[in-house]
Amino acid sequence: MIFIIAGLSILSYLLGSIPTAIWYGTNYHGIDIRTQGSGNAGATNTFRVLGKKAGSIVLFVDALKGFLATGLAAVLYYFHLIDWQTCVTLKIFFGFLAIIGHLLPVFCDFKGGKGVATTLGMVLALHPLAALVSIAVFLVVFGISHYVSLGSMVASIVFPLLLTYGVFGEEIPTLIYFGYFIAFLVVFTHRMNIVRIFQGTENRMYLIPSKK
Template sequence: MILILIGLCLLSYILGSIPTAIWYGEAYHGVDIRTLGSGNAGATNTFRVLGKKAGSIVLFVDAFKGFLATSLSTFLFYLHLIDWQTCVSLKIVFGFLAVLGHLLPVFCDFKGGKGVATLMGMVLALHPEAALVSIAVFLLVFYLSNFVSLGSMVASLMFPFLMVFKVFGDEFPILIYFGFIVAFLVIFMHRKNISRILQGTENRMYLIPRKKQS
């Protein structure tokens, strides 16, 4: 069992390490996304630099790798090797390792993106209802502010508060602790964005593209 858990931990990290934005940019556009736009190897910068199609693909794959890694513990549960509480705890461990892999990918000199899309996939696998509400909040804040970074931070805070106020019923304490730790990490990863927002220099994006004036 110990060997299985070690193997799944490594697999989770490797899944997270897949540098979707970098590999897609090099394969289909002949560019290194890290040298363009904000320099971030993530979905937001891909949308901004390479367009909607490229950004959508990167967003989906980055989210899916977080979802898949987090779901690995479910197989152990259905094989009756662990109970549900242990399954939830391992979901957090495997998902966190996938996010860590995105932040510090072994395939790209440990220089990756901010992990928001991978984290989204993780929380979808961990708590679908709370994740969907958080995504809705992200879209609303993004639409109103035109800042992806602000939407990400507000949505990350929404997740643990949904747990604290038991919107979906009683929750395991570890889920609440996880939620607040993640919110702190997301805000920390966006500290430069916060500074740019306050200075009025943060890049804007538009959920609904504006019509070009003729």
């Protein structure tokens, strides 16, 4: 079992390390996304530089990385190799490794994106209902402010609050604690965005571009 968990841990990190935005931009547009826009190798910058189609593909694949890595623990549970409590713990562990892989990808000099999409995939696998509410919060905040970064941070904070107050029933403490850790991580990786928001220099995005 130790070797199985070790192997799945490595696989989770490698899944997260897949540099979707970089590979897609290079192979289909001849552009290294890290040299354009904000320089971030993530879905938001891909939307901004390469458009909706490219951004949607990168967003989906980056979220899928987190979802699949988190779901690896469910395979062990399905084959009755672990109990449910251990399954939840391993879901958190594998999902977190995928996020680390996205932040520090081995395939591109350990310089990746901010992990929001991969985190989204992870929380969808961990707690679909809370994740969907968080997505709705993101859309509202983004729709009002036009700041993807602000929407991401607020949504990440809402997720553990929903679990803390038992909106969907009693939750496993480990999941709640990790929810707060993820919120901290998202806010931390967006610390420069916070500065730019207060300075009024943060890039805005629009779901429906205004016609000139």
